[in-house]
Amino acid sequence: MPVLCSSCGNKRAVLKRPKTGHSLCKECFFWAFEEEVHQTIVSAKLFNHGERVGIAASGGKDSTVLAHLMKLLNERYNYGLELMLLSVDEGITGYRDDSLETVKRNEQQYELPLKIVSYEELYGWTMDAIVKQVGLKNNCTFCGVFRRQALDRGAIILKVDKICTGHNADDVAETVLMNVLRGDIARLRRCTAISTSSEGDGVVPRCKPLKYAYEKEIVLYAYFKKLDYFSTECIYSPNAYRGYARTFLKDLESVRPSSIMDVIHSGENLSVREGVKMPQQGTCNRCGYISSQALCKSCVLLEGLNRGLPRLGIGKHHRLHDKILSQQPLTEKEERKLKAVDF
Amino acid sequence: MCQVDEDYHDQFEHADPPSVSKKCVKCKEATAAVVIRARDVYCRGCFKEYFIHKFRAMLGKNRIIFPGEKVLLAVSGGPSSCSMLSQVQEGLSQNAHKKLRFLPGIIYIDEGGAVGQSVKDRLRMVAELQAVFKATGFPFHIVPLEQVLDLPSSVVMKAPSPSEQPASAYKAAVDNFIQNDSSSCLTPQEQEETSLPDVQESHTQLLQQLIGSAKTLTAKEDLLNTLRQHLLVHTARTEGYSKLMLGDNCTRVAVKLLTSISLGRGAQLAQDTGFSDFRYDDVIFVRPMRDYSAKEIAYYNHMFKVPSVFIPNLDTKKTDKASIQHLTETFVTKLQTDFPSTVSTIYRTSEKLQTACKSSSTADHSDRCLLCMCALDTAVEDASAFKATLISEQLSGATTTEIPRQNPTPVNTESTAPTGQCCSSETGEDCGRAASGGGSCSSAKAPETTDLKSLLCYSCQLTIKDMSSVDQLPQYILSEAHRRLMRSQMREVISGFLLDDGDEAD
């Protein structure tokens, strides 16, 4: 006997919601999923009428579903937003070429303007070239730092008021766990925020409309909606630390499906002891981007790449920042330390 | 898409192989016998001194146990709590200025009934522990968990506020104690022959039904933990102890922290893992062992022949994914073998969390969770994981339920639903079961799961949700639940006539 949809009670259920365990028909699932994201947007007051909003588009499932939903909800609920797609071309042969094709198709399908900013034009280095110099082990340091800034720079070129990213509930929960494992209390406190207000010049406010959407439901939604997305993982694999947190979260979810939300609830309700030192946010002396050090991470990494000292941005070398800024030569010992790279 | 948005390199330092036949780093003479961390190697004598000093330093730093105070040591029989017991003995036998100055007693809670041990096994275990306890000369209490069924509601009610003890009081108490010190106050009370108090078989069955009503091992373990705490607090109160020492070590604290996060207990992390826990007002829990790693304790117990007893628990011999608690423990243990800084890093996180605000005596007690007694964390803003989950459930449930549009308190809406209507979307499953079993849905006596939820914190709600029915809960919990629900209904009726939010003390 077919299972009936628990919401409308007359159609046949086609899926079991990973988030609640309810059996739903396709239409009721679409409706519930869309409505939830709408509720998130409204209750967290993510946007204001008339704003220009850049959707960070990578061609992957999260950002494709995000672009689809933003377009749909903007029309359904009359948000009055001017939407556009914003993509970063890291310069990864095979991976990014294909995913950018997907983004370009999305541009057509959703009739949203698209802007692509490339690492090559911003930094003079493609990811492929970076990997050649720093090896596979450390490339994600670059990937993450450069990506963050690239989105901001693209957003400034597009003159958007806000960027929304495809981070989903799994990503947020994973980050909470990861920051606990790293003992990073400052990030632990920040990482559950659904939106960041402008932290300084050159940083565009960001938000995560899919913060409470389960990754599995995003896949289900994309599958039943037959959305066009690119599903290959980044060939420069993510770092080990996130890997541990991810595996652990997946295991938690298999024991108790609400775990993802439970971890986020924990993160949202942590209180940090007063007097615990939080890093001071300043700006980079070279490019003006926010930074807790004299030089922002991205400038340090670039300096390292350009001088053939790739380890500069990988270890903790804050002491050397002043030297770099004032263009003093490094000692032989310092040079040796910064050159060695294990592949 | 590459998910990495920040840099996470140099996190883990890999383990250095322990260096062989090194000299002790402390005295630099004797050959090292213990490797604590890569470069910290101690000889036997220096290790003992270090270990003992750490215990006294922990108590000295926190200044929470007053001289002459009665302190109850919760001993489970495991290495950590047995080591704690030996440290207290050690501390009492030290010479004057290093001497611990409180009056210890021991409590062991026999959970054999809950984990399905035979009476014979339980008796054997109790006898074993009794021998250990007797050797200390401290008064001890062996309490079967079955006694939790007969607790009074006062356990989950607000305790009379303890007299204020300002920081200066500590020093005054020390001075006073030193002047009047006579070793006589440490003479143990006459110890009568204690054996396992009679446990009625029917009580053991009730306890098993209660634990059995939790459908998942995660909920079973959580429930057991709550019941154990209630029994500890009650015993401490009736026997006149104002502090309760728990044997949680650093490894345990790290596991507990990650477990609490995974169970949605983020708001209660500081109480669950900190040095002191004030949630029970007049009985303060302290964790003096939280600085010791499991490895250190194992070394110490082995070297100095500290006895401990293996006690099986609910998840003994279960698979890794049997429960969240067990899964987390396995995860941390595995990660620790690969990356020896894992436990200490997580532990440091616990140090940076807000310690529970010393129970604000003004706060209405109904603001606290009925089960874990922590402040309720469910009155959150609309944009939150808690509200998002409620919305998801309402949106995929029966169409009769409406979506709360910007309703600030969906929890209360639920709890004030007419008690006769029990077939809400969330408990539909249970009602089906009750109906097929011939049970009626009337809720005249016991509060329904949905009613109860409004009295619980986020995490305890998850536990209750995993239970097939709340009818099995002990009477003291159900009657306090009833009382609180009545109060909140009354408050609602008269709310229009109250001039401010001020609630008269119950």
Ligand SMILES: [Zn+2]
């Ligand atoms: Zn339906």
Ligand SMILES: [Zn+2]
């Ligand atoms: Zn990467």
Ligand SMILES: [Zn+2]
């Ligand atoms: Zn910079």
Ligand SMILES: [Zn+2]
């Ligand atoms: Zn020594």
Ligand SMILES: [Zn+2]
């Ligand atoms: Zn609770």
